[in-house]
Amino acid sequence: MGLFDFVKDVGRKVFDTDAEAADNIKQDLxxxxxxxxxxxxxxxDGVVTLCGxxxxxxxxxxxxxxxxxxxxxxxxxxxxxxAPPPPPDKPxxxxxxxxxxxxxxLGGIAKQFYGKSSKYTxxxxxxxxxxxxxxxxxPGQKIRIPAE
Numbered sequence: 001m002g003l004f005d006f007v008k009d010v011g012r013k014v015f016d017t018d019a020e021a022a023d024n025i026k027q028d029l030x031x032x033x034x035x036x037x038x039x040x041x042x043x044x045d046g047v048v049t050l051c052g053x054x055x056x057x058x059x060x061x062x063x064x065x066x067x068x069x070x071x072x073x074x075x076x077x078x079x080x081x082x083a084p085p086p087p088p089d090k091p092x093x094x095x096x097x098x099x100x101x102x103x104x105x106l107g108g109i110a111k112q113f114y115g116k117s118s119k120y121t122x123x124x125x126x127x128x129x130x131x132x133x134x135x136x137x138x139p140g141q142k143i144r145i146p147a148e
Contacts, residue, residue, distance in 0.1 A: 004064055007140030008046050008074035015072060018043060025067055032066055032129045035059035041067070048073050051080040057092050059083065061144065062129050069130050069141055095126075096145040106134045113145050122146055 015024040021043035029036060035055030042049045048067045054060040060083040068076045086092045098109060106124055107117035114122070124134045126146040131137060 004068055004076045004078065004142075006068035006073055006076065006142060008072060010138050010140040011069045011071040011073065013071040015070075018045070018072075021072065022048075025070060025073075028070070029063050029066055033059060033062050036063060043073075046072060046074040047077060048075070049077045049080075052082070054081060054083040056086070057083045061095070065127075065130055065142060065144070094147040098143055098145050100137050100139055100141045100143065102139045104137065104139070106131075106137065109145070114148055119148070122148065 014028050015021040022041045025043065025048060026039060026041040029039060029041070029050075036059060037053045039050070039052035041051075048070075050063060050067060054063065060078065060081055063081060064076050064078050067073060096113070098113075100109075106120035110120040110123055111117040120134060123143065123145060124131060127143045130141070130143060137143075
């Protein structure tokens with residue numbers, strides 16, 4: 001799958017004009033994500049296109065979430081953001097994705113997925129590149145829900 005939808009009017013603001021969007025999103029990705037190479041970012045009317053190579057699928061997923069959870073971005077196209085397949089003896093961990101809705105807390109989401117609100121730290125740690133403070137999440141934000 002190469003096209004991902006996001007909520008355009010929420011997220012961290014990293015650009016003021018469309019002209020600077022691609023460069024600023026690229027810079028944000030390079031700061032927050034290691035394991036990216038040959039990264040190219042374009043931006044056109046709310047659509048970010050990512051191209052390049054990723055160390056693994058976790059890096060690819062992280063890059064897509066960081067770009068998509070940027071204010072002003074409504075779609076991410078990542079068909080040309082490549083990651084090698086995992087070795088046969090080490091399958092990729094199972095990860096679900098969740099879109100935060102009004103009233104959500106990380107504790108409430110943890111209770112829904114793990115049965116215990118105290119496991120919110122699992123979600124927070126899996127999303128440190130997107131969530132800076134576990135008490136500051138917003139509706140429309142997309143996050144990873146790691147396997148327990």
